[in-house]
Amino acid sequence: MERRELLKLIAAATGTAFVGGAAFAYEQRAAVNLHDTGFSELDVAFLNEVGDVILPKTDTPGAKEANVGAMMVVFAADCYTASERQAFRDGLTQLNSYSKEKLNKDFLLLTAEQKLQLLTGLDTEARRYNAEHGVYRNETARPDSQNRASPVPVPHYFTLFKQLTLYSFFTSQIGATKVLRYSAIPGRYDGDMPYQKGDRAWAT
Amino acid sequence: MANNDYDAIVIGSGISGGWAAKELAEKGLKVLMLERGRNIEHVKDYVNAHKEAWDYPHRDVPTQQMHLDYPVLSRGYQLNESTFGMWANEQESPYVEKQPFTWIRGYHVGGRSLLWGRHSYRWNEEDFLANAKEGVAVDWPIRYEDLAPWYDYVERFAGISGNRDGLDVLPDGQFLPAMELNCVEKDVAARVKKAFKGTRHILNARMANITKAMPEQNRVNCQYRRKCWLGCPFGAYFSTQSSTLPAAMKTGNLTVRPFSIVTRLLYDKDKKRATGVEIIDAENNQTYEYKSKIVFVNASAFNSSWILMNSATDVWEGGLGSASGELGHNVMDHHFQVGASASVEGFEDRYYFGRRPTGFYIPRFRNWGDDKRNYLRGFGYQGGASRSGWRKNIAEFGIGAELKQAMSEPGGWQIGMTGFGEILPVHKNRIYLNHDVKDKWGLPVLEMDVALTENELKMRKDMQQDAMEMLEAAGLKEIRGFDADYKPGTGIHEMGTARMGRDPKTSVLNSHNQVWDAPNVFVTDGACMTSASCVNPSLTYMALTARAASYAVEALKRGDI
Numbered sequence: 001m002e003r004r005e006l007l008k009l010i011a012a013a014t015g016t017a018f019v020g021g022a023a024f025a026y027e028q029r030a031a032v033n034l035h036d037t038g039f040s041e042l043d044v045a046f047l048n049e050v051g052d053v054i055l056p057k058t059d060t061p062g063a064k065e066a067n068v069g070a071m072m073v074v075f076a077a078d079c080y081t082a083s084e085r086q087a088f089r090d091g092l093t094q095l096n097s098y099s100k101e102k103l104n105k106d107f108l109l110l111t112a113e114q115k116l117q118l119l120t121g122l123d124t125e126a127r128r129y130n131a132e133h134g135v136y137r138n139e140t141a142r143p144d145s146q147n148r149a150s151p152v153p154v155p156h157y158f159t160l161f162k163q164l165t166l167y168s169f170f171t172s173q174i175g176a177t178k179v180l181r182y183s184a185i186p187g188r189y190d191g192d193m194p195y196q197k198g199d200r201a202w203a204t
Numbered sequence: 205m206a207n208n209d210y211d212a213i214v215i216g217s218g219i220s221g222g223w224a225a226k227e228l229a230e231k232g233l234k235v236l237m238l239e240r241g242r243n244i245e246h247v248k249d250y251v252n253a254h255k256e257a258w259d260y261p262h263r264d265v266p267t268q269q270m271h272l273d274y275p276v277l278s279r280g281y282q283l284n285e286s287t288f289g290m291w292a293n294e295q296e297s298p299y300v301e302k303q304p305f306t307w308i309r310g311y312h313v314g315g316r317s318l319l320w321g322r323h324s325y326r327w328n329e330e331d332f333l334a335n336a337k338e339g340v341a342v343d344w345p346i347r348y349e350d351l352a353p354w355y356d357y358v359e360r361f362a363g364i365s366g367n368r369d370g371l372d373v374l375p376d377g378q379f380l381p382a383m384e385l386n387c388v389e390k391d392v393a394a395r396v397k398k399a400f401k402g403t404r405h406i407l408n409a410r411m412a413n414i415t416k417a418m419p420e421q422n423r424v425n426c427q428y429r430r431k432c433w434l435g436c437p438f439g440a441y442f443s444t445q446s447s448t449l450p451a452a453m454k455t456g457n458l459t460v461r462p463f464s465i466v467t468r469l470l471y472d473k474d475k476k477r478a479t480g481v482e483i484i485d486a487e488n489n490q491t492y493e494y495k496s497k498i499v500f501v502n503a504s505a506f507n508s509s510w511i512l513m514n515s516a517t518d519v520w521e522g523g524l525g526s527a528s529g530e531l532g533h534n535v536m537d538h539h540f541q542v543g544a545s546a547s548v549e550g551f552e553d554r555y556y557f558g559r560r561p562t563g564f565y566i567p568r569f570r571n572w573g574d575d576k577r578n579y580l581r582g583f584g585y586q587g588g589a590s591r592s593g594w595r596k597n598i599a600e601f602g603i604g605a606e607l608k609q610a611m612s613e614p615g616g617w618q619i620g621m622t623g624f625g626e627i628l629p630v631h632k633n634r635i636y637l638n639h640d641v642k643d644k645w646g647l648p649v650l651e652m653d654v655a656l657t658e659n660e661l662k663m664r665k666d667m668q669q670d671a672m673e674m675l676e677a678a679g680l681k682e683i684r685g686f687d688a689d690y691k692p693g694t695g696i697h698e699m700g701t702a703r704m705g706r707d708p709k710t711s712v713l714n715s716h717n718q719v720w721d722a723p724n725v726f727v728t729d730g731a732c733m734t735s736a737s738c739v740n741p742s743l744t745y746m747a748l749t750a751r752a753a754s755y756a757v758e759a760l761k762r763g764d765i
Binding site for chain 1: 262264266267271387389390430555556558559594595596602604605607608611614
């Protein structure tokens, strides 16, 4: 499929026009240009779709609104080891192949229900893969690994997608202030504040 | 060259250097403060102080390039985007590890006073007596009584928050109101007190974070942002910039010269006095000399000894102070990263507001009073309780709305503590010059040869076991002990290498921190320490520095130095 067509398709599927639009607000602040990550706008859009299945819009904003895809490729490009980055990159096509294999369609063409179903299955497969390969990765860990003399095995690509989605989302302004709570200057400390089930957690 | 003469030169601008400059300048001396790194201006240069996680290009996460460029910092938690640039450049300023030693350095005005843990505790009477009683190393030439008034003095000015707890093991001081314990910490503290019949205490940590404004220093009380390491625009924690430097500048007697790497003290072997220092300008690589009547060496423990090792080498091959045979020896730190954590049941209807930059402190209880162990000395704990946030383990939630909801709410309460143990001064734990490796300016570098000994290894068993025991006694669940294999240096409490003592044959400094062979040279940072105690050391450096500065000015007036 041509890139232009895919862009149109994504715009249609998501209601987001991202070419030159404000959807990439992150980039206005970012010191890292997408160009320098080795990933494309297409990759970012794809990852936003994947991220939005992992953390969907509910009564609060979801991953796509926080533009997690743009952050994920920066983490993958700059904070991942070479082998992690390769697994992440390969994962972009592997996930689509998985979609075609299971549901006979490109991932982006799936309905919301199908996406959730597909990725829930993939999440389970990823855990099984990690267990079989002796990989332990905390899905909410900081997304940088050190280059060690004996590199640790790389987790399943979906675990990487999930980790980066979670980290990118909850450290974003939208995630931290609209889904979690954040007070820039608390000014005081109360170590015994009432809490009711459903009240949001502090971002930090 | 007329402007190269001063009454006093202070080498270094960190916690102890800032105190030396303030005290000497306030007493009327014309002071030159030399700092090897760049200047950092209070508030104006704290460029990240108002940034949030999302303002950093990598959300404060280090890149692979940062890991590559900073292999030492990379070992710990210090490598991140928000404090990047505040640590010594490891390519320009290498060192050699005969045995693993993690050396965390801050080369800029303010030094590590901008990047410290801020826990501030007095030593107790026994800390000064232990070496003599146990026949370890050499006796301290001073006692608690010698330092007590100076603790009072520096606490009042630095601003230390804490409670007066009335314990001999952790002497009380001049405190601002303590930072509060949260509801879970208070509950656990009460249970531990009861279970151990008042022999173990979970106390409010004593912090160099002010809980009341200090308008005379233009300092605002802590705003509970927990961004201390970004430089506090409120001046709410003690640093050179927030506290001692403005006071010193106000006298009109202080000149600060950044980018000044001191290469050696100039030494007059006939008069047995230092006459000044030689520096390399870090920017233009030119050599300059500055003259003074006295020199305060506050370059941080290891670099202070490095300067001594490079000084008066025509008289002593090993440098000034090496006649003792102890220069560079008796390296100490605090060994830590061992303790326990647990889950707390209940308190689901309680939470907290504000990001408190501290937690609780448990003072030493081992080898204290009637307690006797199969090792010497003891340890304290730092810890805290909190509810887990979005980074809790969410393995059971898969993906989707349910996962998002689970991550959006606080999880259960957790409590944890890590011990900080005393390391004995051991002669064979040492640093020395390595002339084969040079830094960017062609200067020889330090080589570290330091390892824990049996005493610390035995102590660590208790540090883990006792933490677990306290959590268990408090009725907590899922108790997890840990021992994360401490590596020397990671406590960032380097001490020793130019110890104080009573005899020039076995110590580098006398009871007023004067180099035996050059009484107008004072070393008052971590290098001077004869033993390590188990409490955080900076407050003691402040007190020792103020005491030595007062003595130096008196001695100067008397014409003794």
